[in-house]
Amino acid sequence: ADKDDGDQFFFGGLSKAKDPAVEPNIEANKLSHCSSSSTTFSSLHHETSYFSKWVTEIHFRRQLRNHFELKSANGFPLNAVPMQDGSVAKPLEEEVPFPEFGETKSMLSITVVGASGDLAKKKIFPALFALYYEDWLPENFVVYGYARTKMTDEELRNMISKTLTCRIDRRENCQAKMEEFLKRCFYHSGQYNSPEDFLELNCKLKEREGGKLSNRLFYLSIPPNIFVDVVRCASTKASSTTGWTRVIVEKPFGRDSESSRELTKCLMQYLTEDQIFRIDHYLGKELVENLSVLRFSNLVFEPLWSRNYIRNVQFIFSEDFGTEGRGGYFDNYGIIRDIMQNHLLQILALFAMETPVSLDAEDTRNEKVKVLKSMKPLQLEDVIVGQYKGHSKGGKSYPGYIDDPTVPKDSVTPTFAAAALFINNARWDGVPFLMKAGKALHTKRAEIRVQFRHVPGNLYKRNFGTDLDKATNELVLRLQPDEAIYLKVNNKVPGLGMRLDRSDLNLLYRTRYTREIPDAYERLLLDAIEGERRLFIRSDELDAAWTLFTPLLKEMEEKKIMPELYPYGSRGPVGAHYLAAKHDVRWGDLTGED
Ligand SMILES: NC(=O)C1=CN([C@@H]2O[C@H](COP(=O)(O)OP(=O)(O)OC[C@H]3O[C@@H](n4cnc5c(N)ncnc54)[C@H](OP(=O)(O)O)[C@@H]3O)[C@@H](O)[C@H]2O)C=CC1
Numbered sequence: 277a278d279k280d281d282g283d284q285f286f287f288g289g290l291s292k293a294k295d296p297a298v299e300p301n302i303e304a305n306k307l308s309h310c311s312s313s314s315t316t317f318s319s320l321h322h323e324t325s326y327f328s329k330w331v332t333e334i335h336f337r338r339q340l341r342n343h344f345e346l347k348s349a350n351g352f353p354l355n356a357v358p359m360q361d362g363s364v365a366k367p368l369e370e371e372v373p374f375p376e377f378g379e380t381k382s383m384l385s386i387t388v389v390g391a392s393g394d395l396a397k398k399k400i401f402p403a404l405f406a407l408y409y410e411d412w413l414p415e416n417f418v419v420y421g422y423a424r425t426k427m428t429d430e431e432l433r434n435m436i437s438k439t440l441t442c443r444i445d446r447r448e449n450c451q452a453k454m455e456e457f458l459k460r461c462f463y464h465s466g467q468y469n470s471p472e473d474f475l476e477l478n479c480k481l482k483e484r485e486g487g488k489l490s491n492r493l494f495y496l497s498i499p500p501n502i503f504v505d506v507v508r509c510a511s512t513k514a515s516s517t518t519g520w521t522r523v524i525v526e527k528p529f530g531r532d533s534e535s536s537r538e539l540t541k542c543l544m545q546y547l548t549e550d551q552i553f554r555i556d557h558y559l560g561k562e563l564v565e566n567l568s569v570l571r572f573s574n575l576v577f578e579p580l581w582s583r584n585y586i587r588n589v590q591f592i593f594s595e596d597f598g599t600e601g602r603g604g605y606f607d608n609y610g611i612i613r614d615i616m617q618n619h620l621l622q623i624l625a626l627f628a629m630e631t632p633v634s635l636d637a638e639d640t641r642n643e644k645v646k647v648l649k650s651m652k653p654l655q656l657e658d659v660i661v662g663q664y665k666g667h668s669k670g671g672k673s674y675p676g677y678i679d680d681p682t683v684p685k686d687s688v689t690p691t692f693a694a695a696a697l698f699i700n701n702a703r704w705d706g707v708p709f710l711m712k713a714g715k716a717l718h719t720k721r722a723e724i725r726v727q728f729r730h731v732p733g734n735l736y737k738r739n740f741g742t743d744l745d746k747a748t749n750e751l752v753l754r755l756q757p758d759e760a761i762y763l764k765v766n767n768k769v770p771g772l773g774m775r776l777d778r779s780d781l782n783l784l785y786r787t788r789y790t791r792e793i794p795d796a797y798e799r800l801l802l803d804a805i806e807g808e809r810r811l812f813i814r815s816d817e818l819d820a821a822w823t824l825f826t827p828l829l830k831e832m833e834e835k836k837i838m839p840e841l842y843p844y845g846s847r848g849p850v851g852a853h854y855l856a857a858k859h860d861v862r863w864g865d866l867t868g869e870d
Pocket residue numbers: 390391392393394395396423424425468496497498499500502526527528
């Protein structure tokens with residue numbers, strides 16, 4: 277029996293058994309009979325070694341899951357609230373997000389709103405497939421695409437199939453898995469502000485759910501001006517009446533404090549805070565998740581994590597392409613809103629927060645809010661801005677920002693910014709936290725660089741000459757590409773003399789781990805399905821983040837601050853060096869060492 281049960285779980289996706297999600301007319305009891313039959317297993321007997329590998333793997337995952345399991349304070353499943361009545365959370369009898377071996381009575385319906393769009397194609401459907409491929413999705417699930425574009429189910433599947441890929445380290449049954457996944461994908465065309473269209477979606481979802489307890493996840497992959505319409509229609513017409521309903525909201529969450537508060541207020545007319553999952557995909561990146569592990573599970577780092585030993589911290593984001601195709605969106609936001617106020621600030625908060633009481637989502641988010649509230653709002657003098665201009669190199673010409681036909685010719689929107697931030701608390705008083713973000717630069721990279729203080733009374737001072745900066749230890753977390761954590765240390769060059777150099781203690785992920793690193797959207801989608809909120813932005817965090825940037829953004833817009841022009845493909849405006857120098861800092865990425 278164990279074997280059969282296990283078979284149903286592990287090979288659910290490969291089984292020939294009919295699922296109401298795929299064949300809605302099949303009754304539930306027929307399904308249970310069908311999927312528990314031994315033919316399912318015997319038809320797959322040739323897969324035995326694959327099977328045992330998966331048994332081990334899934335047991336390992338379960339152990340991990342139990343080890344890090346997070347529960348709400350009252351022990352109830354978090355967020356088990358139908359949207360319609362806004363009632364308080366109550367325990368669900370059948371919620372089993374990761375079913376034990378065998379049949380489950382719950383069903384997960386994921387609706388990707390804006391399914392015809394860029395993000396859905398590029399990230400969301402591939403992430404859902406990756407989760408399915410790795411057996412992270414519950415046994416019973418369906419995916420619905422929703423948008424205005426007219427499409428059949430088959431056309432949606434065709435569109436999605438072009439962007440699905442299998443893990444390069446695990447290619448078993450890839451094609452079969454893709455086909456099984458696509459069979460669970462459906463499409464409903466509708467307007468974003470039409471309650472009737474969402475009601476029709478609701479009927480289709482119900483049919484697929486086949487009477488099971490249903491949990492529903494809506495992913496709003498749409499422009500922000502239609503967020504509230506969709507939430508209103510989805511909440512009133514298509515939320516689950518038996519399980520939870522959650523909504524993932526993509527950035528931008530407003531463009532300043534007022535608009536962000538207004539958005540929150542509107543969303544809260546239809547959803548509770550617990551139902552809103554504000555996504556910042558940088559929080560789903562492997563090395564960002566590892567930041568807390570590095571800090572809090574290694575004795576060697578945490579004691580150094582303060583103004584006593586750290587001279588400055590740098591958060592660097594650069595892209596080697598411009599706004600190609602997204603100029604229309606970008607011009608209304610600019611790099612400060614697009615990258616700094618969210619991605620870089622979120623990482624900063626995780627970097628600088630005090631140790632949370634536990635791994636519970638609220639404990640981490642409480643600490644992040646505290647650190648954000650301890651920061652000084654940015655002023656004009658703390659920032660420099662730039663905009664890329666056209667440039668020719670090697671016979672090829674690269675367009676400037678204002679050459680984009682969707683961007684006004686007189687736009688002063690920054691495509692580059694550098695900023696110095698300070699945290700007014702006992703741990704970080706006086707330590708510059710520098711941020712730098714830019715498009716159309718010479719490289720694509722995102723990293724955190726921690727520069728330590730000079731060694732007091734360094735015995736080997738004379739071996740470094742006058743430039744002691746060259747001897748400072750630097751810890752680098754390279755988020756992408758080629759994930760790595762390395763520490764620059766001073767080392768004696770082997771030989772009879774006494775020559776020192778700076779070398780790296782290097783944890784390069786690709787050489788240390790054979791597994792492919794999951795995409796950030798995979799982790800975040802899985803967390804939303806599991807009701808794990810730690811990596812999503814709470815409304816008070818968002819508000820604190822906007823409080824830091826809004827006065828600066830307003831002043832820049834009022835004064836029409838002209839950005840310094842920099843050539844496409846360059847290292848950015850010189851102003852960034854002056855800003856750093858003002859705080860006695862050198863950008864770690866521009867030393868020529870790496
Ligand atoms: N693309 C990316 O890399 C990233 C995107 N985001 C955010 O994710 C969300 C989705 O992004 P993306 O997929 O690029 O967006 P798109 O511009 O591709 O829009 C998604 C879908 O929304 C519908 N849509 C577009 N414009 C309008 C409009 N003015 N009114 C009504 N419907 C419209 C279209 O579907 P249809 O016409 O079929 O209804 C479109 O396919 C946005 O909030 C964006 O800021 C965040 C990070 C990265």
